[in-house]
Amino acid sequence: MKIAVDAMGGDFAPKEIVTGSVAAAKKYGCSVVLVGDEPQIREVLDTLPGWDKLDISIHHTTEIIGMGEHPAKAVMRKKDASVVVATRLVSEGECDAVLSAGSTGAAVTAAQFILKRIKGIDRPSIATPMPSPEGTTLLMDSGANVDCKPRHLMQSAMMGSVYAKYVLGIENPRVGLLNIGEEETKGNEQARTTYPLLKQMKTINFLGNAEGRDIPKGTFDVVVCDGFVGNVVLKFGEGLAKTIIGLLKEAVKEGGLRAKLGALLLMPACKKLARRLDVEENGGAPLLGVDGCCIIAHGSSSAKSIKSAIGMADGYVKGDVLAHIEEAIMKEEILDDAALTGKSRNE
Amino acid sequence: MKIAVDAMGGDFAPKEIVTGSVAAAKKYGCSVVLVGDEPQIREVLDTLPGWDKLDISIHHTTEIIGMGEHPAKAVMRKKDASVVVATRLVSEGECDAVLSAGSTGAAVTAAQFILKRIKGIDRPSIATPMPSPEGTTLLMDSGANVDCKPRHLMQSAMMGSVYAKYVLGIENPRVGLLNIGEEETKGNEQARTTYPLLKQMKTINFLGNAEGRDIPKGTFDVVVCDGFVGNVVLKFGEGLAKTIIGLLKEAVKEGGLRAKLGALLLMPACKKLARRLDVEENGGAPLLGVDGCCIIAHGSSSAKSIKSAIGMADGYVKGDVLAHIEEAIMKEEILDDAALTGKSRNE
Numbered sequence: 001m002k003i004a005v006d007a008m009g010g011d012f013a014p015k016e017i018v019t020g021s022v023a024a025a026k027k028y029g030c031s032v033v034l035v036g037d038e039p040q041i042r043e044v045l046d047t048l049p050g051w052d053k054l055d056i057s058i059h060h061t062t063e064i065i066g067m068g069e070h071p072a073k074a075v076m077r078k079k080d081a082s083v084v085v086a087t088r089l090v091s092e093g094e095c096d097a098v099l100s101a102g103s104t105g106a107a108v109t110a111a112q113f114i115l116k117r118i119k120g121i122d123r124p125s126i127a128t129p130m131p132s133p134e135g136t137t138l139l140m141d142s143g144a145n146v147d148c149k150p151r152h153l154m155q156s157a158m159m160g161s162v163y164a165k166y167v168l169g170i171e172n173p174r175v176g177l178l179n180i181g182e183e184e185t186k187g188n189e190q191a192r193t194t195y196p197l198l199k200q201m202k203t204i205n206f207l208g209n210a211e212g213r214d215i216p217k218g219t220f221d222v223v224v225c226d227g228f229v230g231n232v233v234l235k236f237g238e239g240l241a242k243t244i245i246g247l248l249k250e251a252v253k254e255g256g257l258r259a260k261l262g263a264l265l266l267m268p269a270c271k272k273l274a275r276r277l278d279v280e281e282n283g284g285a286p287l288l289g290v291d292g293c294c295i296i297a298h299g300s301s302s303a304k305s306i307k308s309a310i311g312m313a314d315g316y317v318k319g320d321v322l323a324h325i326e327e328a329i330m331k332e333e334i335l336d337d338a339a340l341t342g343k344s345r346n347e
Numbered sequence: 348m349k350i351a352v353d354a355m356g357g358d359f360a361p362k363e364i365v366t367g368s369v370a371a372a373k374k375y376g377c378s379v380v381l382v383g384d385e386p387q388i389r390e391v392l393d394t395l396p397g398w399d400k401l402d403i404s405i406h407h408t409t410e411i412i413g414m415g416e417h418p419a420k421a422v423m424r425k426k427d428a429s430v431v432v433a434t435r436l437v438s439e440g441e442c443d444a445v446l447s448a449g450s451t452g453a454a455v456t457a458a459q460f461i462l463k464r465i466k467g468i469d470r471p472s473i474a475t476p477m478p479s480p481e482g483t484t485l486l487m488d489s490g491a492n493v494d495c496k497p498r499h500l501m502q503s504a505m506m507g508s509v510y511a512k513y514v515l516g517i518e519n520p521r522v523g524l525l526n527i528g529e530e531e532t533k534g535n536e537q538a539r540t541t542y543p544l545l546k547q548m549k550t551i552n553f554l555g556n557a558e559g560r561d562i563p564k565g566t567f568d569v570v571v572c573d574g575f576v577g578n579v580v581l582k583f584g585e586g587l588a589k590t591i592i593g594l595l596k597e598a599v600k601e602g603g604l605r606a607k608l609g610a611l612l613l614m615p616a617c618k619k620l621a622r623r624l625d626v627e628e629n630g631g632a633p634l635l636g637v638d639g640c641c642i643i644a645h646g647s648s649s650a651k652s653i654k655s656a657i658g659m660a661d662g663y664v665k666g667d668v669l670a671h672i673e674e675a676i677m678k679e680e681i682l683d684d685a686a687l688t689g690k691s692r693n694e
Contacts, residue, residue, distance in 0.1 A: 133594060143527060146535035180490055180578040188493035188575045212579040213586025228535045229576055231527040232559040233583050239560025240587060247480060247620055255616030262616075265609025269602030273594055 001028070001317045003310055004086035004095040007036035008064045009102020011300045017101060018044040020306025022051045027307065028314050031055040033095055035086040037062070061085045064102075067299070071105030075113060083107055087114045090292045097293035097313035099284065101301040107294065108144050108287060115292035118322070120329035123148075124289030125156045125227070126296055127163055128234055134218030138164055138173075142285065143231035150194040153177070153224050154201060158328050159288040160222035161204045166319035167286075167312075170221050176210030178225035183209070190226060198224070203328040284309030286316055288325070293317055348375070348664045350657055351433035351442040354383035355411045356449020358647045364448060365391040367653025369398045374654065375661050378402040380442055382433040384409070408432045411449075414646070418452030422460060430454055434461045437639045444640035444660035446631065448648040454641065455491050455634060462639035465669070467676035470495075471636030472503045472574070473643055474510055475581055481565030485511055485520075489632065490578035497541040500524070500571050501548060505675050506635040507569035508551045513666035514633075514659075517568050523557030525572035530556070537573060545571070550675040631656030633663055635672070640664055 005021050007014045014034075018041055021032045034041050038060040045051050063081040065074045075084055083102055087110040089095040100107040108124065117124060125141035140160040145152060157175050164173035177198055179187040184195050186209065198206045210223045215233065225233075252263045283305030287294040293316045297309045352368050354361045361381075365388055368379045381388050385407040392398050410428040412421045422431055430449055434457040436442040447454040455471065464471060472488035487507040492499060504522050511520035524545055526534040531542050533556065545553045557570045562580065572580075599610045630652030631642040640663045644656045 133590060146527070178579060180493070180575055180582075188573075191575075212582030212584075213589075215583055216587040216590040225579075226535075228527055228538075229579055232525060232572075232576055232580060235527075235559030236562055236580050236583065237559070237587060240563040240584060242560070243480060243563040244591070248617075251616040251620040252613070255613070255619075258612050259616040262609045262612025262614075265605050266599070266602070266613060267609075269598040269606040269609075270595075272602075273598040 001097065001314050002031035002033065002095045003097045003099060003313050004033045004035055004059070004089040005306075005310070006083045006086045006098070006100035006102055006107070007034040007041050008061075008082040009100045009107070010297065011101075012302065013101065014040050015044050016301060016303045017306055019048060020301070020303035021310065022048050022054065022056065023303060023307040024310035025054040025056055028311060030310065030314060031057075032310070033057050033059050033086075033089060035059045035061055035089070036064075036082040059085065059089065065106040067103050069103065069106070071103060071109040074103075074106055075109045081106075084110050084114070087111055087294070090294070091115050096317050097295060099295045099297060099306070099309055099313060101297035101299060101306065101309075104143065104296055104299075107296050111287055111290040111292070111294040115290040115294065118289055118291050118325055118329070121155050121159070121289040121325075123152050123155070124287050125159060126285050127160055127288050128230070128285040129168075130215055130234075130237070132216055132218030135170075135221075136168055137215050137218055137220060138168070138222045139215065139230050139234060140222055140224050140288075141227040141230050142234045143227045144287065146226060146228040148190065148226045150190070150197050153190070153194045153226070154197055155289065157198055157204050157206070157222065157224045158201065158332055159325055160224065162324045162328055163286065163288060163316075163319075163321060164221045166321055166324050167315045168221070172205045173221035174219070175204045175206045175222045175224065176208065176214060176220035177206075178223050178229060179209035179211065181209065182211070201332060203332050283307070284312045286312065286321075288321070291322065293321070348444065348661050349378040349380065349442045350444045350446060350660050351380045351382055351406070351436040352653075352657070353430045353433045353445070353447035353449055353454070354381040354388050355408075355429040356447040356454070357644065358448075359649065360448065361387050362391050363648060363650045364653055366395060367648070367650035368657065369395050369401065369403065370650060370654040371657035372401040372403055375658060377657065377661060378404075379657070380404050380406050380433075380436060382406045382408055382436070383411075383429040406432065406436065412453040414450050416450065416453070418450060418456040421450075421453055422456045428453075431457050431461070434458055434641070437641070438462050443664050444642060446642045446644060446653070446656055446660060448644035448646060448653065448656075451490065451643055451646075454643050458634055458637040458639070458641040462637040462641065465636055465638050465672055465676070468502050468506070468636040468672075470499050470502070471634050472506060473577075473632050474507055474635050475577070475632040476515075477562055477581075477584070479563055479565030482517075482568075483515055484562050484565055484567060485515070485569045486562065486577050486581065487569055487571050487635075488574040488577050489581045490574045491634065492574040494575075495537065495573045497537070497544050500537070500541045500573070501544055502636065504545055504551050504553070504569065504571045505548065505679055506672055507571065509671045509675055510633065510635060510663075510666075510668060511568045513668055513671050514662045515568070519552045520568035521566070522551045522553045522569045522571065523555065523561060523567035524553075525570050525576060526556035526558065528556065529558070548679060550679050630654070631659045633659065633668070635668070638669065640668070
């Protein structure tokens with residue numbers, strides 16, 4: 001696998017991005033093209049002994065898209081932005097995947113404009129893996145689309161199932177629709193109209209409504225929701241975890257020697273737990289529905305998260321996700337039925 | 348204050364409900380009317396020495412509304428259900444507040460049918476206090492309304508502000524609109540159309556968009572959202588906290604003597620933290636917008652949570668929430684402007 005990495009995107013770019021890429025090239029034996037400002041990239045590489053023995057190259061670009069910029073405008077205007085060029089390397093067949101930890105909006109827009117959508121998919125979705133005691137719950141979508149129509153959620157459910165099966169290795173992924181009650185008649189209009197349609201689908205194992213608590217519990221492998229709700233949940237979860245850890249640290253500090261000793265003794269057990277939850281291993285989220293592999297990494301990505309996000313791209317390519325999504329679209333004729341919602345696909 | 352308590356509602360009714368009510372009568376010096384099956388209530392009371400010295404009475408009822416029942420149908424048919432009778436005691440001026448830990452749908456429906464809405468409010472909202480390091484973030488609404496129109500969110504913002512000011516004692520409550528980005532133009536249609544309207548309001552201190560992470564962080568005192576999103580967030584948070592605690596316990600168990608000793612030493616610091624976060628003290632959530640004090644308690648309420656929920660009713664009554672909401676409605680002529688959304692109030 002050959003991956004184009006946006007070396008300039010992310011809070012700790014290019015240092016953490018380049019360092020993580022080198023670690024991934026070593027671990028997965030993949031080729032990495034570092035896209036961005038050559039002098040800056042080279043400066044980081046020079047601190048990493050042995051990188052020149054790996055299959056790593058630099059593709060120099062002159063522009064950067066910042067976090068505050070309007071995604072569509074920036075992608076249209078900055079033809080030489082690192083994320084734009086990295087995405088183009090995939091569309092031109094030069095690379096198999098693109099990874100960016102920069103502006104999510106810019107990465108999604110670049111993927112939509114340059115890679116284009118898969119035929120039969122109206123909107124791509126960000127599939128975020130959330131750790132649970134059972135393994136991973138895939139949150140579909142976590143922010144690419146808002147105000148989804150039922151068919152968008154159907155497409156999300158189908159793509160999430162494919163990813164869970166062929167990349168996460170879950171045989172018959174349990175799909176749930178995020179809602180505020182278990183009964184079919186519960187929820188907002190979006191959920192109530194989507195439920196019966198998910199029930200009719202052939203390519204997914206739909207088990208009914210999922211409630212908020214089911215996400216951390218791991219009751220479902222794929223939880224389908226509007227990107228507005230998914231994004232709020234994702235950021236709330238991140239914030240809650242950060243707040244709890246911060247408060248615990250403070251409590252230990254204030255608790256004196258006794259609490260400090262306790263924390264020290266507990267550390268190995270907690271570290272084991274963190275490893276089990278793969279907290280730092282869930283570095284990226286694939287953008288499903290575009291015609292190419294695009295991995296969105298967290299803005300605050302460390303080298304470790306970048307490494308794991310490149311591993312994710314490797315899994316995506318090896319799992320042949322694109323072909324399996326196309327296959328599912330063929331089987332799921334229902335997605336092509338304009339009569340489904342009484343509206344045409346392109347409205 | 349005289350409170351009507353639905354003694355039959357909740358996973359641990361009537362035992363925990365009655366026990367918590369007695370503790371509250373002792374602590375707050377309030378009168379409690381226990382509404383439900385007299386023999387069962389009396390059986391619990393008999394285990395609580397000294398209850399007969401307090402201002403506690405029993406109002407016998409013969410029916411119960413179960414968790415699985417259709418709220419509206421059940422409230423209409425079961426005229427002698429404990430939650431219906433308890434709510435009626437408030438509408439008849441017999442009591443100042445009603446509390447139920449039973450079906451939330453039934454309690455909300457009973458309040459809407461029997462207490463009626465405050466004039467000027469289209470839909471009541473559940474105001475759930477979420478603990479944060481800064482104090483409390485009020486989540487408005489956490490499940491009473493879905494598919495909200497902008498004016499519903501405006502009313503929520505206004506009522507939440509009143510509650511935060513007059514009950515929680517926050518001078519100029521910081522109000523945020525839950526969204527997926529900071530900019531005014533971000534989000535779904537609901538958020539984008541609501542933002543400029545919140546900005547125009549006179550009775551709230553609107554600071555802009557809140558993101559998911561702002562809820563646990565405590566960046567805002569009142570976070571306004573559609574009940575669908577609020578309910579998902581609330582249940583997700585509960586589930587996440589439960590999952591983390593469960594996993595930590597497991598890790599301690601598997602970590603052997605060393606981890607057990609560590610946990611033991613850490614316990615006092617953690618208990619202090621739990622008290623600071625008021626975890627068990629946030630037993631209820633007021634239903635704002637109905638013409639009377641109605642407190643919704645969690646289905647799994649313990650005696651301790653019921654006690655704190657009754658304390659909440661006490662604060663609501665003493666804070667004169669109803670009068671202050673009516674006052675704010677008068678000031679906020681904007682809420683009465685049908686031209687606001689181009690639609691009439693009753694559509």
